[in-house]
Amino acid sequence: MSNASPSAGSIEHRTPTEGTIKQLYGTAWRCGEPTCKKPLYRLNGDTGEYILNSRIAHIHARSQGGARWDPDMSEAANRDASNLIPLCDTHAWEIDQTPQHFTADMLREWKRAQLAEYQTLQRSWSLTDAEVTDVVAASFTTLEERLLRGIHAAAESARQDERRQRQRLLIADTVHAANNWTDALQAVTLSSASDRWNRRAITEWVADNGNAMASDMQLIRSNARKLRLETRYRNLLEALDAAETAVGNPEVFDPIWRGSTTKGEERAAIYRHLNHVKRAFLNLAEIGIKILADPS
Incomplete structure (x- = not known):
């Protein structure tokens, strides 16, 4: 994931499939950053409803010029679950804003630990189609698009x-x-x-x-x-x-x-x-x- 808009003529791979997104949330409970305890959905104490508290981050960016962009990676590999990791909003933003501190190898290690935790705890999130749509909107829209949506929402x-x-x-x-x-x-x-x-x-x-x-x-x-x-x-x-x-x-x-x-x-x-x-x-x-x- 990257907030940067691709420049004219640059490469931008398609977003992950619905099945891939369900797979990612179906094998994780909390943010992939090892010390972060934030669940991917948080409970609203007033309404009792769960609210999206995360987004899908790319280990290698989806768009040319994005964080950890790999020009040799195919679109299929880019949108595969192995190149994606669910993170809380804060860490998803941080790894793309300061990519020098978060290498691809580091993020792959985070992902291995996240999957291992799931294998041990068997805790995850089963997403509906509507929730997948929410995840896509939170994960793969640009800052400009989110601001425009915010204007429409207001x-x-x-x-x-x-x-x-x-x-x-x-x-x-x-x-x-x-x-x-x-x-x-x-x-x-x-x-x-x-x-x-x-x-x-x-x-x-x-x-x-x-x-x-x-x-x-x-x-x-x-x-x-x-x-x-x-x-x-x-x-x-x-x-x-x-x-x-x-x-x-x-x-x-x-x-x-x-x-x-x-x-x-x-x-x-x-x-x-x-x-x-x-x-x-x-x-x-x-x-x-x-x-x-x-x-x-």
């Missing part, structure tokens, strides 16, 4: 952050509209307990509050559609479905609009339903906070 991260912010705003506005809507219905339910609650009172109340309630409901529906297009989080979508189902039950309010005083048990049923609606939207907000606050 841009994608920014897009993800922007998407999460949009989703947070959609949820916040939806929950706010739902609270306004339920508060208005709680007020009208209380008003309907009065002996003066009649058709005229209903008309006056609707004239004062109907437009605002309609706007709140329209915002709830519109934001729900947008949120479904914005997210694939199953828990969030399930909470959204539950909230929309709760708010979409107009028949429970029929006693209010019949033009006569509502009964106590009717108002109690309406209050229970409105509390259910509020809990559903509160649950949506809590799930949104939990999911969208975590970049992972």
Whole structure:
């Protein structure tokens, strides 16, 4: 491996095959530098996942002008497992940056020791095809390519952050509209307990509050559609479905609009339903906070 880009017209051998990479990690557990104890994959204590902690280094460079380049070595020999050694990131970088301190004979001795350790301990890494792809990307891309990928990754991260912010705003506005809507219905339910609650009172109340309630409901529906297009989080979508189902039950309010005083048990049923609606939207907000606050 070398960070140097080959010059125009220079030789650059192909990267090792997938089978060779699996063979290399299948016969090693830790970095090939004899005193280094770093495993080829490290455990993330927070997630419990293993993270690539190594790359494949060339004993004789893959590109002309690279560390320990051998002009007489064929491409087949260059990409063979015998010319390759898994090292931790630090030692893979060091042997190519200061090749005068790391001869080919020294690296071949490291490799013999690494294979001997495997024969004794029988500890190694069994790579999936996706993990092989990760190893190739870490091992055989130039510094310029890695920097460009880093720029693309940063841009994608920014897009993800922007998407999460949009989703947070959609949820916040939806929950706010739902609270306004339920508060208005709680007020009208209380008003309907009065002996003066009649058709005229209903008309006056609707004239004062109907437009605002309609706007709140329209915002709830519109934001729900947008949120479904914005997210694939199953828990969030399930909470959204539950909230929309709760708010979409107009028949429970029929006693209010019949033009006569509502009964106590009717108002109690309406209050229970409105509390259910509020809990559903509160649950949506809590799930949104939990999911969208975590970049992972």
